[in-house]
Amino acid sequence: xxxxxxxxxxxxxxxxxxxxxxFTLPYHVTRFFRPTFLEVFDLTATExxxxxxxxxxxxxxxxFFGGPLADRFEPRKLLSVSLWATALGGxxxxxxxxxxxxxxxxxxxxxxxxxxxxxxxxxxTRAWGGDDQQGLAYGLLDGGRGLLAAVLASLGVFxxxxxxxxxxxxxxxxxxxxxLQQVIYGYTAVTAAVGVLVWFTLRGLDGGxxxxxxxxxxxxxxxIKAVIKLRVVWLQTTVLVCAYTSFKAFDQYALFAVRGHxxxxxxxxxxxxxxxxxxxxxxxxxxxxxxxxxxxxxxxVCFVMLIISHSLFAFTGTALxxxxxxxxxxxxxxxxxxxxxxxxxxxxxxxxxxxxxxxTAVGLVSVIGYTPDVYIAAVAGYLIDQSPGLAxxxxxxxxxxxxxxxxxxxxxAFERQARTPSVTAGVNSR
Numbered sequence: 369x370x371x372x373x374x375x376x377x378x379x380x381x382x383x384x385x386x387x388x389x390x391f392t393l394p395y396h397v398t399r400f401f402r403p404t405f406l407e408v409f410d411l412t413a414t415e416x417x418x419x420x421x422x423x424x425x426x427x428x429x430x431x432f433f434g435g436p437l438a439d440r441f442e443p444r445k446l447l448s449v450s451l452w453a454t455a456l457g458g459x460x461x462x463x464x465x466x467x468x469x470x471x472x473x474x475x476x477x478x479x480x481x482x483x484x485x486x487x488x489x490x491x492x493t494r495a496w497g498g499d500d501q502q503g504l505a506y507g508l509l510d511g512g513r514g515l516l517a518a519v520l521a522s523l524g525v526f527x528x529x530x531x532x533x534x535x536x537x538x539x540x541x542x543x544x545x546x547x548l549q550q551v552i553y554g555y556t557a558v559t560a561a562v563g564v565l566v567w568f569t570l571r572g573l574d575g576g577x578x579x580x581x582x583x584x585x586x587x588x589x590x591x592i593k594a595v596i597k598l599r600v601v602w603l604q605t606t607v608l609v610c611a612y613t614s615f616k617a618f619d620q621y622a623l624f625a626v627r628g629h630x631x632x633x634x635x636x637x638x639x640x641x642x643x644x645x646x647x648x649x650x651x652x653x654x655x656x657x658x659x660x661x662x663x664x665x666x667x668x669v670c671f672v673m674l675i676i677s678h679s680l681f682a683f684t685g686t687a688l689x690x691x692x693x694x695x696x697x698x699x700x701x702x703x704x705x706x707x708x709x710x711x712x713x714x715x716x717x718x719x720x721x722x723x724x725x726x727x728t729a730v731g732l733v734s735v736i737g738y739t740p741d742v743y744i745a746a747v748a749g750y751l752i753d754q755s756p757g758l759a760x761x762x763x764x765x766x767x768x769x770x771x772x773x774x775x776x777x778x779x780x781a782f783e784r785q786a787r788t789p790s791v792t793a794g795v796n797s798r
Contacts, residue, residue, distance in 0.1 A: 380496060380505075382569040384512030386447050387489055389562040392520060392555040393458045394423060394477040399619045400521050400640055401528065401548060403626055403633050408545045411467060413623070417749030419471040424741030426478030431486065431738060435731020438487035439724070444570035450485035451563030458556030462549050478741070487730045490713055492573065494726050502714040503663060507655020510709040514647020520558070521641040524551050529634050595729050600719035603782040607667055607715065608737030610775025611708035614674050614768050616744040618643070618705060620752070620761070621698055624681075628758040629689040639695050646702035651710030663714040664783040670711070671776035673704035678772055682765035685758065718786050 398405050398416065406416060437446065457476050465473065489509075497505025531547040532539045595601055621643065625636035658666040677700045680688060688694060713730070721729045747767070752760040 376496065378569050379492075379573065380508055381512070382566050383489060383493055383496075383509055385516060385562045386451060386485075386566050387509055388513035388516045388520075389559045390451050390454050390481055390485060392517075392559060393454060393461060393552070394420075394474060394481065395619070396517065396521065396524070396555060397461075397548075397552060400524060400622065400637055400644075401551065402619065402622050403636070404528075404544055404548055408541065408548050409464060409467075409470060411470065413749035413752050414746070415467050415749075416470070417745035417747070419467070419474045420745035421742050422471045422475040423478035423481075424739065424743070424745075426475045427482045427738060427741050428735055430479055430482035431731050431734035433731070434483045434485070435487045435727045435729070435734075437484060438491050438727035438730070441488075443488045443492050443573055444566055446484040446488040447570065448563045448567040450480050450483070451559055451566065453480040455556050455560035455563070458552060458559060462552045462556065464545065464549070482734075486734060487727045490730045491726045492570075494713070494716060495723065497714075497717070501659065502717040503655035503657070503659035503711070505655075506714050507652040507658075507710040509651075510706065511648040511650075511652035511655070514644065514649075514651055514706055514709075517647060518641065518645040520555070521644050524554070525634075525637045525641045527551070528637065532634075591725055591728050592732065595721070595725060595732055598719070598721070600715070600782060600785050601721070601729060601733060603778050603785060604712065604715045604719060605733045605736045606778035607664075607708075607775055607782060608712050608733060609739060610671070610771045610778065611667070611705065611712055612738055613740045613744055613771045614678070614701070615705045615709065616740040617748060617764065617768050618701070619745065620748050620764065621701075623752070624761045625694055627752070627756070628761045629686070629694060631691060631694070635691060639691070639698055642695060643698040643702040646699055647706035647709070650703040650706040654707035655710040655714065658711050658714055662783060663711050663718045664779050664786060667708060667711045667715075668776055668779040668783075670704040670707045671772050671779060673700060673707075674772040675769060675776065677701045677704065678765045678769040682762050682769055685762070715782060715786075719782070720786070 398420070402416075405411075406413065409416075411419075454477060457473050457480060460469070461473050493505050493509050494502065497503075528547060528551065532543070618640070622633075622636040622640045625631035625639055626633055631639070654666050654670065677697050680697050688697060716726060716729060748764050751763045751767075754760060755763060
């Protein structure tokens with residue numbers, strides 16, 4: 369079905385809002401307000417990390433089973449139901465549950481964010497981009513998501529700062545809790561409202577589904593087997609897991625500024641919020657450069673930037689302890705990690721994966737690619753708690769450095785493999 373430019377614009381805007389709104393509750397609250405979240409919920413960094421690992425474990429299974437669902441059901445139903453279910457989880461989170469409740473709600477978010485949502489979002493975006501605008505499509509998706517995230521984060525941080533006219537340290541625990549609760553309610557309302565938007569704007573959109581795709585279990589497993597045999601799938605998975613590890617670690621930057629260098633909590637939140645503003649610029653710019661020079665080649669550039677930025681935080685000690693230096697290196701990190709987010713699913717087209725199999729391919733890639741949801745928060749929390757102060761964070765950045773080196777190698781290998789003729793030979797395009 370041919371759509372006008374206005375209709376195409378409305379579709380990508382709806383996908384942008386959906387793609388970010390659904391992750392605000394499980395990610396934004398702890399990314400931008402982590403020190404306050406830990407204090408109000410009376411959690412250690414390790415306990416929060418374990419709770420977020422519950423998200424990852426549930427998400428792994430959800431990625432696998434969600435892929436085939438995206439190939440067979442209408443996107444607007446999958447996306448809208450996911451958004452509304454996540455909003456229900458936000459209402460529960462606002463009651464400030466104990467550590468067990470936090471683990472349960474993060475596990476619930478792992479289901480609602482992924483099972484019906486993620487593969488459908490990626491597949492519709494790929495169909496929107498066509499044959500030669502994958503960088504534009506995913507750049508707009510993640511860049512737009514980043515713009516929305518930055519706006520919401522800046523509004524949240526502003527409201528957070530003005531809520532304490534006498535200073536954060538002078539506020540009582542009850543006052544901090546009341547402000548954090550309003551932040552959670554705000555994100556919950558946005559999530560539910562976007563579900564309504566998607567329900568109406570994506571009407572009639574099939575995301576490139578093919579009616580001839582068989583729903584039989586045998587055909588499903590044959591398709592999985594065919595995709596598993598592709599080397600480009602495993603190289604893309606490696607790129608994704610390495611890129612996503614650094615992205616997930618971005619959640620620790622506010623705590624790094626506070627505990628590692630003694631920066632004020634509000635200043636630390638502003639550092640991370642400022643870093644988030646690199647996302648709309650970096651994702652779109654790197655996506656467009658990917659269309660021009662190659663997706664995998666620009667992914668390599670981003671990994672080189674991460675190697676430099678992680679090395680600086682890992683090995684320079686207190687030399688980067690000033691507010692301005694931490695902010696500068698955080699901006700470099702932001703450009704790299706958010707640039708990668710505008711690139712790594714564009715590898716589907718560069719790797720010549722058939723559109724009709726996108727959901728299944730995304731599911732398989734994501735099962736491993738998003739395993740940082742399982743381990744990085746818990747590992748980071750352990751390193752931080754075991755080596756208080758700056759040392760624990762230096763150990764974390766050394767770990768991130770290793771992943772960035774592996775990611776750079778995988779990007780090089782992917783580019784070479786993608787140039788190989790008939791890279792998807794033997795995979796039925798229907």
